[in-house]
Amino acid sequence: MTDIVIAGFGTVGQGFAEVLAHTSPGLREQFGPLRLVGAFDSRSYAYDTNGLDPVALLESKAAGRVGKRDIPGTSRELLDEMDYDILVEVTPTDIGDGGSGMGHILSALGAGRHVITCNKGPLSLRFQELEGLATRRGAMLRFEGSVGGAMPIIHVAKDIMAGEDITSIKGILNGTCNFILHRMGNEGLPFQQALREAQQLGYAEADPTYDIEGVDSACKVAILSNAIFGRDVTVHDVMRVGISSVTDEAIALAREQGQVLRLIGEVGQSRLEVAPRLVPIGHPLAIGGTLNIAQIDAKFSGPITVAGRGAGRMETASAILSDLMTILRAQ
Numbered sequence: 333m334t335d336i337v338i339a340g341f342g343t344v345g346q347g348f349a350e351v352l353a354h355t356s357p358g359l360r361e362q363f364g365p366l367r368l369v370g371a372f373d374s375r376s377y378a379y380d381t382n383g384l385d386p387v388a389l390l391e392s393k394a395a396g397r398v399g400k401r402d403i404p405g406t407s408r409e410l411l412d413e414m415d416y417d418i419l420v421e422v423t424p425t426d427i428g429d430g431g432s433g434m435g436h437i438l439s440a441l442g443a444g445r446h447v448i449t450c451n452k453g454p455l456s457l458r459f460q461e462l463e464g465l466a467t468r469r470g471a472m473l474r475f476e477g478s479v480g481g482a483m484p485i486i487h488v489a490k491d492i493m494a495g496e497d498i499t500s501i502k503g504i505l506n507g508t509c510n511f512i513l514h515r516m517g518n519e520g521l522p523f524q525q526a527l528r529e530a531q532q533l534g535y536a537e538a539d540p541t542y543d544i545e546g547v548d549s550a551c552k553v554a555i556l557s558n559a560i561f562g563r564d565v566t567v568h569d570v571m572r573v574g575i576s577s578v579t580d581e582a583i584a585l586a587r588e589q590g591q592v593l594r595l596i597g598e599v600g601q602s603r604l605e606v607a608p609r610l611v612p613i614g615h616p617l618a619i620g621g622t623l624n625i626a627q628i629d630a631k632f633s634g635p636i637t638v639a640g641r642g643a644g645r646m647e648t649a650s651a652i653l654s655d656l657m658t659i660l661r662a663q
């Protein structure tokens with residue numbers, strides 16, 4: 333029996349509840365029953381040690397709140413009182429102090445419970461401390477969805493390429509910026525118009541600052557640096573230039589030279605940066621649209637390229653499912 337709690341019941345939390353409803357009957361034969369025992373959003377919670385119905389929680393959330401009960405005190409205190417095996421932590425990213433997600437992850441790992449998270453705040457601020465706590469408590473910390481949504485970069489670099497000497501990882505880690513740069517390059521749209529289009533299509537937030545100023549990509553670069561290269565950096569250590577200063581002239585000049593501008597995040601021996609860079613047309617990193625793509629360079633294998641949808645309800649839930657399978661197989 334494996335009991336799961338979902339912290340944060342927004343886009344990704346609901347996507348994972350849907351995935352659980354579909355997959356847990358099949359997984360039961362292999363791993364025993366998987367039970368969702370708790371879920372909470374910013375104000376309410378549902379908790380039942382006999383198990384909750386994910387579909388009923390989705391219906392309840394569609395009507396406004398995930399649970400009938402108000403959260404008493406803080407959500408961390410509530411989590412401290414719950415009994416479960418795996419926390420799925422998908423509350424909003426906060427790069428100030430890690431936000432409520434930091435408290436949730438510390439609570440779970442401190443109690444020896446496994447954590448799966450897509451929350452970039454805690455991972456890009458206090459990664460090694462969290463990994464150390466997980467190791468000391470015999471728990472697993474998994475975070476595939478935190479970098480590139482469904483693009484399986486962490487698993488490929490950390491597990492499949494285990495033992496390799498990875499020298500650099502560079503890629504397009506933010507689909508919103510890529511959409512904007514692609515529209516500017518292909519259609520000749522000015523930056524503001526391409527941004528408005530991204531907002532109308534739901535690719536960019538009403539406040540797009542984190543995306544267009546490269547903060548989201550910088551969080552992912554910090555996570556890759558910590559998780560794959562074993563360093564201890566924060567998002568604030570990443571040299572960062574966003575795309576808001578990219579001019580129509582720069583885009584046109586690039587095109588004349590057979591190149592495109594792309595916002596590239598890179599972790600290398602001495603590089604830790606996010607910046608608009610020129611990429612030759614035809615190169616894998618010259619992709620358009622909202623896809624994410626990354627090139628992992630290693631001593632023996634040479635470059636390995638992974639790509640996929642970098643965001644979305646079910647896409648990110650798919651990354652959580654893959655982390656869940658890793659934890660279940662390790663039991």
Ligand SMILES: NC(=O)c1ccc[n+]([C@@H]2O[C@H](COP(=O)([O-])OP(=O)(O)OC[C@H]3O[C@@H](n4cnc5c(N)ncnc54)[C@H](OP(=O)(O)O)[C@@H]3O)[C@@H](O)[C@H]2O)c1
Binds near residue numbers: 374407
């Ligand atoms: N969306 C994606 O495609 C994607 C992809 C990769 C990574 N991520 C990361 O995954 C996380 C979740 O993203 P999302 O798109 O699902 O965000 P979201 O739609 O804004 O949902 C966030 C959820 O967290 C809840 N919440 C806020 N503060 C809370 C607190 N103190 N305690 C408990 N719950 C709290 C919110 O409650 P209310 O419902 O009451 O507001 C909401 O249910 C973020 O860290 C994001 O960066 C998202």
